[in-house]
Amino acid sequence: MILIPAIDLKDGHCVRLKQGDMDQSTTFGEDPAAMALKWVEQGARRLHLVDLNGAFAGKPQNYAAIKSILKAVGDDIPVQLGGGIRDLDTIERYIDGGLRYVIIGTAAVKNPGFLKDACTAFGGHIIVGLDAKDGKVATDGWSKLTRHEVVDLARKFEDWGVESIIYTDIGRDGMLSGINVEATVRLAQALTIPVIASGGLSNMDDIDQLCAVELEGVEGVICGRAIYSGDLDFALAQRRADELNG
Amino acid sequence: MNKVVNTVAVVDYGMGNLRSVAQAVIHAALDTGVNVVITSSPQQVLDADRVVLPGQGAMPDCMRELRESGLLASVLDAAAKKPLFGVCVGMQMLLDHSAEGNTPGLGLIPGEVLKFELAGQIQPDGSRYKVPQMGWNQVFQKNLGRHPVWGEVPDASWFYFVHSFYAHPSDARHSVGEADYGGRFAAAIARDNIFATQFHPEKSAMQGLALYRNFLHWNP
Numbered sequence: 001m002i003l004i005p006a007i008d009l010k011d012g013h014c015v016r017l018k019q020g021d022m023d024q025s026t027t028f029g030e031d032p033a034a035m036a037l038k039w040v041e042q043g044a045r046r047l048h049l050v051d052l053n054g055a056f057a058g059k060p061q062n063y064a065a066i067k068s069i070l071k072a073v074g075d076d077i078p079v080q081l082g083g084g085i086r087d088l089d090t091i092e093r094y095i096d097g098g099l100r101y102v103i104i105g106t107a108a109v110k111n112p113g114f115l116k117d118a119c120t121a122f123g124g125h126i127i128v129g130l131d132a133k134d135g136k137v138a139t140d141g142w143s144k145l146t147r148h149e150v151v152d153l154a155r156k157f158e159d160w161g162v163e164s165i166i167y168t169d170i171g172r173d174g175m176l177s178g179i180n181v182e183a184t185v186r187l188a189q190a191l192t193i194p195v196i197a198s199g200g201l202s203n204m205d206d207i208d209q210l211c212a213v214e215l216e217g218v219e220g221v222i223c224g225r226a227i228y229s230g231d232l233d234f235a236l237a238q239r240r241a242d243e244l245n246g
Numbered sequence: 247m248n249k250v251v252n253t254v255a256v257v258d259y260g261m262g263n264l265r266s267v268a269q270a271v272i273h274a275a276l277d278t279g280v281n282v283v284i285t286s287s288p289q290q291v292l293d294a295d296r297v298v299l300p301g302q303g304a305m306p307d308c309m310r311e312l313r314e315s316g317l318l319a320s321v322l323d324a325a326a327k328k329p330l331f332g333v334c335v336g337m338q339m340l341l342d343h344s345a346e347g348n349t350p351g352l353g354l355i356p357g358e359v360l361k362f363e364l365a366g367q368i369q370p371d372g373s374r375y376k377v378p379q380m381g382w383n384q385v386f387q388k389n390l391g392r393h394p395v396w397g398e399v400p401d402a403s404w405f406y407f408v409h410s411f412y413a414h415p416s417d418a419r420h421s422v423g424e425a426d427y428g429g430r431f432a433a434a435i436a437r438d439n440i441f442a443t444q445f446h447p448e449k450s451a452m453q454g455l456a457l458y459r460n461f462l463h464w465n466p
Contacts, residue, residue: 001380002380045376074372075371075372075373076372076373076374077373078373124382124404158451159451159452161451161452163382188266189265189266189269190269192266192269192270192273192447192448192449192450192451192452192454192455193406193449193450193451194406194449214302214408215263215266215302215303215334215408215446216263216265216266217263217266217446217448217449219380219381219408242378245303245378245408
């Protein structure tokens with residue numbers, strides 16, 4: 001299983017939000033490229049970027065920071081990015097700029113036609129991020145809860161050629177209360193594409209639990225607050241995951 | 247009494263990613279009338295018309311569990327006479343021997359299971375090779391005597407892999423699909439009524455389901 005460090009970008013800085021609230025942010029770094037390189041040096045095999053301003057504005061907002069990260073990381077490891085990706089031109093610009101995967105979140109739910117076009121035009125580069133609470137999908141930076149069942153939507157998306165699904169349990173993100181392993185595995189088992197776990201990774205127990213279900217299709221886990229607060233040693237955790245499932 | 251319903255058994259010896267495999271096989275079996283059972287009963291495996299052998303984790307553990315579960319004889323019976331689909335370590339066990347823990351396999355397909363030795367090597371895109379290989383990779387079907395289980399699946403389709411070890415059949419004819427990861431390796435192997443993949447069809451979206459569906463219709 002791969003551990004994927006998250007770099008959340010707000011106003012050009014690396015921050016963490018508490019439960020998706022833009023007003024409850026903690027700054028962890030002023031230099032996004034340096035942060036990216038730090039994780040690469042610690043053995044990260046993929047990076048997860050979030051354009052927080054972009055997610056709220058509905059269009060890219062941290063382009064300079066993202067470009068500096070892509071330039072620093074180069075071809076060393078793949079980078080995925082979400083936040084404010086709502087049209088094909090934006091996807092093309094990012095992929096031409098060296099991004100491997102774009103993550104489509106809200107737009108996938110509210111504008112499925114766009115997702116379908118994106119899969120056709122950029123097959124192999126599209127990941128869908130589904131945020132959910134009690135099995136129902138949330139949109140718009142978690143501010144709206146829809147009536148869509150996560151499993152039903154995800155199945156439709158996999159038929160369209162989406163590469164993988166990032167599943168975030170929003171009751172837990174940013175609260176260090178442990179990842180919702182059961183809900184993640186349930187989704188992975190229902191799908192024939194891999195799922196990346198997200199939301200509330202807090203300690204080595206979570207890594208052990210996720211590795212135990214890796215082959216149900218849990219490809220990786222996004223590491224947020226825990227690796228910044230020091231609750232989880234990233235390099236140690238990735239080594240442990242490799243030992244468990246080498 | 248004639249059996250009316252065709253049955254495929256997914257073998258549960260305690261080491262498979264059973265649910266995902268079973269979900270995919272059930273999905274593939276929709277509208278085919280094939281009955282899918284997940285079973286740890288040797289009798290049910292003996293009674294089944296087709297058998298799927300999953301496997302995850304380390305090969306020494308899988309071999310031990312297969313023996314201790316009492317299912318080994320029924321799996322060997324299937325391998326001798328009915329369509330058998332091995333997945334991941336369920337494929338690796340079919341060979342003579344694995345370098346993982348120096349473990350003897352079932353010897354159903356001649357050859358070795360070797361570890362990726364890719365330290366320090368660079369991929370075409372400039373990144374370092376990582377072991378395990380984890381992610382989507384293209385599988386190139388052998389054109390000569392193309393295996394019927396590929397069916398309508400296009401050549402060079404993408405499938406999902408998670409593995410550190412790979413099959414090296416000693417007879418090249420037993421390799422029916424290959425992928426590149428620091429060199430060509432056998433991503434799918436077959437002999438007579440046995441077909442097996444290193445990749446996970448149950449995590450490979452439409453093409454993966456197509457393989458399971460083709461397997462359900464395969465009459466070697």
